[in-house]
Amino acid sequence: MADLCPRFEGAMGIISKRWVGLILFELLNGAKRFSEMETDLPISGRLLSDRLKMLEKEGIVERNIYSEYPVRIEYSLSEKGKALKPVIQEIQNWADSWMPSVNTEKSKA
Amino acid sequence: MADLCPRFEGAMGIISKRWVGLILFELLNGAKRFSEMETDLPISGRLLSDRLKMLEKEGIVERNIYSEYPVRIEYSLSEKGKALKPVIQEIQNWADSWMPSVNTEKSKA
Numbered sequence: 001m002a003d004l005c006p007r008f009e010g011a012m013g014i015i016s017k018r019w020v021g022l023i024l025f026e027l028l029n030g031a032k033r034f035s036e037m038e039t040d041l042p043i044s045g046r047l048l049s050d051r052l053k054m055l056e057k058e059g060i061v062e063r064n065i066y067s068e069y070p071v072r073i074e075y076s077l078s079e080k081g082k083a084l085k086p087v088i089q090e091i092q093n094w095a096d097s098w099m100p101s102v103n104t105e106k107s108k109a
Numbered sequence: 110m111a112d113l114c115p116r117f118e119g120a121m122g123i124i125s126k127r128w129v130g131l132i133l134f135e136l137l138n139g140a141k142r143f144s145e146m147e148t149d150l151p152i153s154g155r156l157l158s159d160r161l162k163m164l165e166k167e168g169i170v171e172r173n174i175y176s177e178y179p180v181r182i183e184y185s186l187s188e189k190g191k192a193l194k195p196v197i198q199e200i201q202n203w204a205d206s207w208m209p210s211v212n213t214e215k216s217k218a
Binding site: 095 | 115118127202206207
């Protein structure tokens, strides 16, 4: 147990940060612009920006700048980020089987 | 995306709560007494107690009382809790592959 703790804890520390799961979930479907993610996710632009910066720093998300006019900036998952797909999928599987499907009104965080 | 959100978010809300991952990790190895968990995990008894109560309320952890003398109380995973095994395993896999194996000194939370 003790040997496994530091890495597992480190991984949990990233994944368990609020909204990170949803952001990963969103990006597993492919690269997205900031504005698309802002529309899709129930969080404020500021929080989204904070989380994307954190995930970029962790090497999970990549920020790609395309020199078009106007400039196009897209976020996508790195290899490290794509490797989280089984985690997200298993959470989804569990949620499908065990979470009640109540549709509650959500306001922006 | 919108349809998947509420359940996925609900699942993330539980799993992502701090220390829940480690508690699940610990209980996947079998039933444990409170004192054993307190020894194994880097968190205070009070936090551990809070989290176990929350997980019991969510139907993930079961509290079993054995009428011995002195009374024996053990915590174990319910079916809903055991169903989280693939999630924990995939987090562990990811951590093994992608997290640096730095051993830092941890103090009790």
